Amino acid sequence: MEKIGYIEIRITGSKGNLELTPENYDIRDIISILENAENLLYPGDKKDRPVISYSIEEGSVKHILKTSIQFIIGFNAIIGQVKDVRDIDFLDLSTAKAFENFQDTAIKKNYTFSIKTSLENTNEVKVDRTTRYYRTEAIWADAEFYFYGKVTNAGGKDKANIHIFTSELGTIRVQTPISFLEDYNENLLYKTLGIRTLGKQNSTTGEIDTTTLKFVELVDYQPKYDDLYLKELRDKARKSWLGQIDPDNWLKEIRGGYDA
Numbered sequence: 001m002e003k004i005g006y007i008e009i010r011i012t013g014s015k016g017n018l019e020l021t022p023e024n025y026d027i028r029d030i031i032s033i034l035e036n037a038e039n040l041l042y043p044g045d046k047k048d049r050p051v052i053s054y055s056i057e058e059g060s061v062k063h064i065l066k067t068s069i070q071f072i073i074g075f076n077a078i079i080g081q082v083k084d085v086r087d088i089d090f091l092d093l094s095t096a097k098a099f100e101n102f103q104d105t106a107i108k109k110n111y112t113f114s115i116k117t118s119l120e121n122t123n124e125v126k127v128d129r130t131t132r133y134y135r136t137e138a139i140w141a142d143a144e145f146y147f148y149g150k151v152t153n154a155g156g157k158d159k160a161n162i163h164i165f166t167s168e169l170g171t172i173r174v175q176t177p178i179s180f181l182e183d184y185n186e187n188l189l190y191k192t193l194g195i196r197t198l199g200k201q202n203s204t205t206g207e208i209d210t211t212t213l214k215f216v217e218l219v220d221y222q223p224k225y226d227d228l229y230l231k232e233l234r235d236k237a238r239k240s241w242l243g244q245i246d247p248d249n250w251l252k253e254i255r256g257g258y259d260a
Helices: 027-041 069-085 093-109 178-183 227-239 247-259
Strands: 004-012 053-058 061-068 112-117 124-127 140-155 161-166 170-175 192-202 208-219
Touching: 004 027, 004 069, 027 061, 027 069, 027 093, 061 069, 069 112, 069 124, 093 112, 093 124, 140 170, 140 208, 161 192
Parallel strands: 170 208
Antiparallel strands: 004 061, 004 112, 053 061, 112 124, 140 161, 140 192, 161 170, 192 208
16 A cells, blocks of 8 residues: 655634634635645646645644655655755746745735645745745746647636647646737637747746746648648659669669678
């Protein structure tokens, strides 16, 4: 049976005159914690990740997230490094963003986050309004990107997006002006096309911050097999110097060269 461990995200603070407890902790805040915790544990592709179970406990509010012990061991090393260097630039993008989200909440609501694991002698990181767990802006530069793939969703009530499935990055979301989608006459859904975008890229690692992608234009993209074009190329080759070569003599010369 697989061994299980857990991470604990403890939040202390108050709501007005009331100490923070599970009873007055809003469900939207719980959803935010769950999303960030998943990114802490599994910053990459989450499709085949192990199960994460969840419980909430008193004191003030403790979020307990259980999963495979090997990922807990890896995460313990990460928070140890964060604690030592007090910096998150070395982290994967989604993990760094989770720390930034905790930092934002700590500043806005005067909460203190304590993050540790179930391991004996666990490392522990605290995030409060005095800490500054943010990525260095200088290493994230503006860049232009082209993505090619199948559109799986397009639209949005207030903020419109195009979702496109790519072979390199999976499904990415591109912020798109509502006016473009209103004026575009064709149905984009499930079409394979290219999108030119602007966004942020790590100048050291080359990693793309897919949350910053903004639509520029569609790109004409028709990846189809053109049999007629290939036939024309073959015909041209036969009429050139290749057409003057006798295959049998050519093979004899090659074999003779090896025999020699």
